[in-house]
Amino acid sequence: MGLLSKFTPDVMRDNVYCYTPDVFKKLGVDRVVFDIDNTIAPYEMHEPTEEVKAYFAALKEAGIEAMLVSNNGPERVERFNRDLGLFAVPDAKKPSPTGINKCLKQSKNKGGAVFVGDQIFTDCLAARRAGIKCFLVSPIQPKENLFFKLKRLGEKPFVCRYRRKTAKNGDLLETQD
Numbered sequence: 001m002g003l004l005s006k007f008t009p010d011v012m013r014d015n016v017y018c019y020t021p022d023v024f025k026k027l028g029v030d031r032v033v034f035d036i037d038n039t040i041a042p043y044e045m046h047e048p049t050e051e052v053k054a055y056f057a058a059l060k061e062a063g064i065e066a067m068l069v070s071n072n073g074p075e076r077v078e079r080f081n082r083d084l085g086l087f088a089v090p091d092a093k094k095p096s097p098t099g100i101n102k103c104l105k106q107s108k109n110k111g112g113a114v115f116v117g118d119q120i121f122t123d124c125l126a127a128r129r130a131g132i133k134c135f136l137v138s139p140i141q142p143k144e145n146l147f148f149k150l151k152r153l154g155e156k157p158f159v160c161r162y163r164r165k166t167a168k169n170g171d172l173l174e175t176q177d
């Protein structure tokens with residue numbers, strides 16, 4: 001895989017709710033590893049909303065194993081995960097693939113796997129290094145400081161690459177039927 005591909009997501013959607021159990025099932029995916037911050041909740045939201053709980057309940061119901069991998073510390077991850085009860089790896093140091101690999105190794109399911117995150121340089125690269133697909137979402141609450149603005153700017157070529165790649169025939173979700 002070329003360097004550019006490592007930073008180019010397979011799919012981009014507005015939020016996790018676009019990735020329904022049905023979407024995963026059609027792709028033969030039965031394991032989904034999620035980033036937490038800005039992917040399923042804003043930084044300052046300590047506990048999952050009812051909507052988040054319902055989403056993970058629906059995945060479970062469909063036989064899809066959901067797991068969490070966060071660069072945030074154990075306190076944040078454990079509190080957020082208390083009601084969800086998922087396998088979770090804090091302090092994952094993405095773009096290192098270690099956290100994702102841990103999830104995949106211990107998972108009961110052994111079918112297709114996908115990572116869902118909001119950042120190209122950490123989440124997408126970590127997924128690629130672990131050898132799985134990357135489904136991106138728009139960050140729930142983009143930070144507005146200079147560092148994050150520069151990072152968004154850096155991500156742009158890869159977002160454009162995804163758009164070019166999928167302009168004609170659509171992305172993975174649109175071409176699966």
Ligand SMILES: [Mg+2]
Nearest residue numbers: 035037038118
């Ligand atoms: Mg994030």
